Amino acid sequence: MKSHFLLDPQITYLNHGSFGACPKPIFENYQHWQLELEREPVQFITVKGPKLLKKSREALAEFVHCQADEVVYVPNPSTAFNIVIKNLKLNAGDEILTTNHEYGAMDRTWNYYCRKAGAKYVQQPIPIPLLSKEQFLEAFWKGLTPKTKIVFISQITSPTALIFPVKEICERAKELGLMTIVDGAHTPYHIDLDLSVLKADIFTGACHKWMLTPKGCSFLYVKKELQHLFDPLIISWGYEAEFPSHSQFLDYHEYAGTRDFSAFLTVPKALEFLESNNWRERRKTCRQLIQDTYLEFCDFLNTKPICTVSDEFLGQMCSIPIRSADILKLKEVLYQEYKIEIPVMNTRLEFESNSKQQFIRISAQVYNSKQDMQILKNALSDIRKKSNLLE
Ligand SMILES: Cc1ncc(COP(=O)(O)O)c(C=O)c1O
Structure with missing residues (x-):
């Protein structure tokens, strides 16, 4: 499978989570649309493109199980959340209940609009290690007050790589x-x-991460009853x-001036590629690799996993405290x-009395193997011996 990807073979790539990686057949499909666009820009942008876009949106809607006019393509989740949050008409004192595991760009967007409105963004601490759904739900709902108006939550978190029980949260909300x-930036595929x-009112996902499209392909879902709230x-x-x-939802958000929407058109090809390559089976192997690696690395780094090591909380990523x-x-x-691409980060999370927990986050995609994990382990071992960069 590695040969399908365009990644530099010199690099041990353990960061699929940040920006994904696009296989050649899907990238070729992207370039095919770009070439068509440049051959006849007017026809493509005004006649053929919109028809293709509709088809692509229908394929996406079928895949995520919603209606084709409940979802629009946007370049990234930041755009989607700015559409949403800017339009929410927050009042002074309103509270948005969230967790302290959210993505930094989304925290910033909420902070910006909450400050303007005098509303409060409540980052409820979710303790780690995360051992059960019940523990999560109890901790999360402790942040509920009579002023809570909105719940905002990641389905798979960025710093901690945890799958949160979002369905249960939506039900109670x-x-x-x-x-x-x-x-749901990390959710699709x-x-x-x-x-x-899931029954979320609003959901956003990135297709360029685990769905393997080229960059700049994400979507915003808004259920019909709420669509009137959102201006472009x-x-x-x-x-x-x-x-x-x-x-009106499609009219408002689908046309944002002249732009290259070729990335949006690759979704049918990406879905076909994933299905025909039996990706659901392959991702099971990746999950297993993550679970094995997690325990092994915690042992080696003399630390502990931040959750129960199972499919309940872990997908194709894990964050190891360092x-x-x-x-x-x-x-x-x-x-x-060492030519290893991997995120290493500071967070504000508390774990084992370290008030500014640091993590190294490993992603496993089909192009990764046990050998990559060994390369990382050797590098960390070397660094630990040679420097004070790793305790
Ligand atoms: C939880 C989460 N939300 C959103 C994003 C992406 O947002 P954007 O591409 O707009 O920066 C990421 C990317 O890693 C993420 O992990």
Whole structure:
């Protein structure tokens, strides 16, 4: 499978989680659309492209189990969340209940709009190690107050690489009359996604991570009843549309001025590639590799896993607690000297009395093997012997 990917063979690539990686047949499909666009820009952008986009959106909708006019393509989750949060009409004192494991860009977006409105972004501490769903739910709902209006939560977290029980959160939020907004950036094709079962009000996912499309392909789902709340982030021809479609939601958000939407058109090809290469089976192997590696590395680094090591909380990534005097230098040395691409990060999470927990996050995609994990282990062992960059 490694030969299908465009990744530099000199690099041990253990960071699929950040920006994904695109296999050649899907990338070729992307370039095919780009070439068509440049051969006849007017025809492609105004006639053929919109038809292809509709087909692609329909394929995506079928895959995530929603209607084709409940979902629009956006370049990335930041765009999706800015569309959503900017339009929420937050009032002073309103609270948004979230966790302390969320992605930094989303924390910043919420902080920005909450500050403007005088609303409060409540980052409820989720203790690690995470041992059971019940423990999670109890900790999360402790943050609920009469002022809570919205629940915002990642389905798979970025710093800690944990799968959160989002379905249970959405169910309870619904009973409480709260709006649910799910950051599913890592979800599509990483774990199963069925929006008709999840029942989040709003969901965003990135296709360029685990669904293997080229960069700049993500989506925003908003259930029909709420779509009227969301004005376009970029006002363009879709606003006061000359020839409106049946859906204002699509008109508003699908046309954001002249742009190359070729990445959006690769979704049918990506889905076909994943299905025909039996990806659901392959990802099981990756999960197993992660679980084995997690325990082995915790042992080797004299630390503990931050969750029960099982499919309940772990997908194709794991975050291992580490201690380093200089985390940026550690990352640089791993890349420059050992040619390993891997995220090493500071967080504000507390774990085992270390108030600023640091993690190294391993991703496993089909192009990774046990050998890659051994390369990382050897490098860490070497670094530990030679420097004070790793305790
Ligand atoms: C939880 C989560 N949300 C969102 C994103 C991506 O957001 P964007 O591509 O807009 O920076 C990521 C990317 O790693 C993520 O892990």
